[in-house]
Amino acid sequence: MKLNLSSGKVDMSHGSGGRAMTNLIQALFVKYLDNDILRQGNDGASFDMPIDMGADRMVMATDGHVISPLFFPGGDIGSLAVHGTVNDVAMMGAKPLYLAAGFILEEGFPLTDLESIVASMASAASAAGVAIVTGDTKVVEKGKGDGVFITTTGVGVVAEGVNVSGDRAQAGDVVLISGSMGDHGIAILSKREHLEFDTAIESDSAALNGLVADMIGAAPQIHCLRDPTRGGLATTLNELAAQSGVGMQLNESAIPVKRQVAAACELLGIDPLYVANEGKLIAICAEEDTVNLLGVMRGHPLGRDAAVIGRVLEDRHHLVQMQTRLGGQRLVDWLVGEQLPRIC
């Protein structure tokens, strides 16, 4: 039975393991994601051990994507599922090579939407220089899922001499970010709440592995990299402070926030420092590497607005503090409770 991509819907048979599932895999996944490894057609992917890349360590990261809505200004769950995991691998100081994708589909989901999502994954993967080499498809009954969830897992390699980890921040280090905060979360929220602004706010969803490669090329001794996704900049810096056993002092006026994002945050009563980003990174490096690193970041299209936003301090309480725009001092705590559900 041929798959009707234009008006068909996911039904339980697409998760059966039988003929209907094979048709779906061929008509959608293989069609768009085609590569030599995926085409092997086994239940997994087999590839040469990446020992010819000047690497001696490997990295593995996984990320489930449950974003709602599935399509949003600047991307969709497909591109996000590629970017999210490529970025997690890159934040380990690694070069991402291969992705696996696991789909959990809800019965009744339009195949045409699924096709858009898979096509979007394909183009995101191709732009990021990674291949989706294996996958899995499951179907749950209507009302037991929400359209589509995508869990992607990535592997990559770390070049010799690179040692990036969240526990390496030291007193005296400098904290940089690659660009403006809050774009992704506010784009999603605006779409969800049907808010209209003068200028459309787009998600910053992007693959950061190219930027990271440039940064590591210039300063292989970078201490920490992390993307401030769920929980935003504030929570991610608190994670790093706790992991490294240090404190941080930030300067609010140095943190770039786009005018329209700041306006939307004010309207919604949300602090942009707690809003998720999907195409930005935090870097922590020794003071002597700062100028060099900042220059490299600003030279990359995804780091044009890179900025030094603070410093690492000794602090046995591992607090993140910030000098506000008005000159006061405030504590930047972890996100407590829940701000924007299903943002990624």
Add this chain to the structure above:
Amino acid sequence: MKLNLSSGKVDMSHGSGGRAMTNLIQALFVKYLDNDILRQGNDGASFDMPIDMGADRMVMATDGHVISPLFFPGGDIGSLAVHGTVNDVAMMGAKPLYLAAGFILEEGFPLTDLESIVASMASAASAAGVAIVTGDTKVVEKGKGDGVFITTTGVGVVAEGVNVSGDRAQAGDVVLISGSMGDHGIAILSKREHLEFDTAIESDSAALNGLVADMIGAAPQIHCLRDPTRGGLATTLNELAAQSGVGMQLNESAIPVKRQVAAACELLGIDPLYVANEGKLIAICAEEDTVNLLGVMRGHPLGRDAAVIGRVLEDRHHLVQMQTRLGGQRLVDWLVGEQLPRIC
């Protein structure tokens, strides 16, 4: 805020990226799955490139688990999520090393059930000799998921000289299975439908990497390995026939099916050859390796009932045919449509 494991429930804040999520990760995932690599505490896992294992290829496989019910005779979604992916990696002829686990939790899910599931994953991983080295947690609103979905991804290494793939079956090869068919699917269906039998039917859910290691040790030139999960033996053999461009001739009376499974299948009007297994494998090898391989399989606790069930033939239609118990000949087609939803 401390997590109340005995009476607490998953709430949206456990997916926020903030403090509540960190507490959940520490109190459950790190507690049970603890290992040096997971403890790194980054958004991914970093490990030495496995080049000292006499290996030159790597394997990656992913599997989403949406089984209903979550707890069943012989296992639960946690052990299944480990076994399913360990087996997919092993079926590539590889030694599984590391797993990543992505959880999609439904708001309101009891934390005590989640704890049981994570504990079960830990003991399944430990028994299989693999480590869960990284993970991710997302939460969706009540009614947008179904308790818990777990997507696991595994990586492993293939020893030099091993070349197992679904496209390597050749006319003249012999088809073996490692044991009885249908146990997993019937165990799930019985629990779901509240069927009572004289003897409880248990899932065969098990990690097959130990059995595969023994088989590859004895006959490194095995052509194909695959686990007959969704779609059962019939569908999996059709997949292999299509992938290799061959036909197959089976002998029904050689296919082991437990007495109580056969009885349940008769009662339910289901053919055991289409019922999912989670602890069995199909092996296809050259005729001269058969006796050796069968001996090794029968010497392993998970292969005691191993049997030769058929042969590979030239057939440009790639049909799987079977001599029935009564001496007739029937076509064993792909599973069409849907038999047992959410069986894994």
